[in-house]
Amino acid sequence: MKNSASYQKPDTLKSVWQIINTFIPYVGVWILLVYSLSVSLWLTAFLLIIAAGLLVRLFIIFHDCGHGSFFKSYKANRYIGMLFGILAFTPFDKWHSLHGKHHATVGNLDKRGDGDVWTMTKEEYLASSKKRRLYYRVYRNPVVMFGIGSLYVFLIQNRLTKEWMTQKQKNNVYVTNIALVMLFAGMSVAIGFFTYLILQLIILYLAGMAGLWLFYLQHQYEDVSWVRSDDWNYTKLALEGSSFVKFPKLLQWFSGNIGFHHIHHINARIPNYNLPKCYAENKIFREVKPVTFRSSLKTLRLRLWDEKLQKLIGFQDI
Template sequence: MNTGQKETTQTNPWQSFIKNSASYQKPDSLKSVWQIINTFIPYVGVWILLVYSLSVSLWLTVPLLIIAAGLLVRLFIIFHDCGHGSFFKSQKANRYVGMLFGILAFTPYDKWHSMHMKHHATVGNLDKRGVGDVWTMTKEEYLASSKKRRLYYRLYRHPITMFGIGSLYVFLIQNRFTKDWMTQKQKNNVYLTNIVLVLLIVAMSFAIGFFTYLILQFIIIYMAGMAGLWLFYLQHQYEDVTWVRSNDWNYTKLALEGSSFVKFPKLLQWFSGNIGFHHIHHINARIPNYNLPKVYAENKIFRAVKPVTFRASLRTMRLRLWDEKLQKLVGFEEI
C-alpha cells in the first residue's frame, strides 16, 4: 500500500482541512464564466474549422478532431461540477449550464448525476459496488463464478471492450434509456435530452449535411468517450487503491485511499479540467475544478499522496480483481 498515504490518513490532519475548506468551495463567477468562454467557444470554433478542413486536407482534419474531443472532455468536467453544485452559486445556473453541456456530451443531466452521487457515497465499499463505478469482482467471487460469468467478466475488463466498445455503448446507447429505479423527473430529463439531440442532429444535417455531421460527431464522441472512461478508470483502479467492507468504511479515509491523484502534464491537466486531483475532489466535491490546484499547492498534506504517473497508469490495465487477503488489485495471471 501507499505508506505515505496511509500514515497521513492515520495521523488524520484531514479533519482540520475539511473544517477549513469552505473558502475553497466558494464558486468564483468570473472564473466560471471564463472557463465556459475558453472551452465552449473554442469547441464551436473547432467544429466550424472541421467542416472547412474537409475540403482542404485530412491532415488538418485529424488534429482538429483530437482538439474537439479534448474540449468535449473539458465541457464534461464543467457538466460534472454543475451537478455537484460547485460551478455557480446559483443552482439554476448550475442546472441550465450542466444540462446544455450534458446534451453536447450525449449525457442526461439528472440520470448521470444521480448515479454519480451514489458513487461518491460508496467509493471503495466492497458491499456497495455497482452504481456509477467500474465493475470489480473480488478474487473469491471470480473463482466461485461459472465459466460463462468468468468469460463475461474477462470480456468486460478487457481494454478493447471497456474503452473501445464501452465508450460508444455508454454515450450513444446506455444514456438514451431510462431505468425502473429512476424518478419521473430523471426520466423526463432523459426524454428531453434525446429530443434536443434529435433536433440538434436535424439542424446540423441541414447546415453541413447528415453524413458529414454523423462522421465528425461519431469520431469526436468516440475519442472523448474513450478518454473520459480512461480518466474515470484511473481514478479508482490503480495499484495503491483501497477497498474495504462496510464495517471498515470511512468517507474521509476512502476518499483519500480509494481515489487517485493522477499527475498530468499541464496541457492534459487543462483539457481534463484538473480532474487528476481526484482525491481532493472526493474529500470535498463542492470545490470547483479550477480551485483544485490551489488546494493542492496550499496544503502540504495532499502532497503526501503518491501520484499515479502515465507509466503507472498503463500498468493498471492488467489489474482485474480485488484480492481481499492481500488487500490489493491483482491480475488474472495471479490466480
C-alpha cells in the same frame, strides 16, 4: 490542513471564463472542421483531437454543475449542466444520480455497482460460473471497455431509462434525447447528414475513450484501497481510494483538473479551478502518491480485488 470548505466558494468570473474558453473554442473547432475537409485530412484529424479534448473539458463543467460547485445559483448549475450534458450526449439527472451514489460509496466493497467500474473480488470470481467469468473477462478487456464502451455508454446507455429512476430523471432523459435529435437535424441541414454523423461519431468516440480512461484511473490503480462497510470511513477512503493522476499542464487543462480526484472526493463542492490551489496549500494532499502515465498503463492488468492481500491483482495472479 486548511478546511476544504475555504476552497468550495464558486467564483462567477472564473466559471464564466471557463465556459467562454471551452464552449466558444469547441464551436470554433467545429466550424474549422467542416472547412478542413476540403483542405487536408491531416488537418481534419488534428482538429478532431482538439474537439475531443474540448468535449472532455465541457464534460468536466457538466460534472461540476451536477455537484452544485460551478455556480452559486442552483438554476445556473442546472441550465449550464443540462446544455453541456446534451453536447456530451449525457442526461444530467440520470448521470448525477448515479454519480452521487458513487461518491457516497467509494471504496466500499459492500456497496459496489452504482456509477463505478464493475470490479469483482478474487473470491467472487473463483465462485462464479464459467459463463459469468467469461462475461467479466470480456467486460474488463481494455479493447471492450474503452474501445466499444465509449460508444455504447454515450450512444446507447445514456439514451435509456431504468425502473429505479424517478419520473424527473426519466423526463430529463427524454428531453436530452429530443434535443439530440434536433441538434442532429439542424447540423445535418447546415453541413450535411453524413458529414455531421462521421465527425460527431469520431469526436464522441475519442472523447468517450479519454473520459472512460480518466474515470477508470480514478479508482483502479496499484495502491488503491477498498474495505468492507464495517471499516469504511469517508475521509480515509477519499484519500486512499481515489487517485491523484499527475498530468502535464496541457492535459491538466483539457481534463479540467480532474486528476486531483482525491481532493474532489474529500469535498465535491470545490470547483475544478480551485483544486490545484487546494493541492498546493495542503501537505496531506501532496503526500498521496501520484499515478503517472507510465504507471497508469500497468493498471490495465489489474482486474480483481484480493481481500487477503488487500490489493488489485490480474487474472494471471490466480
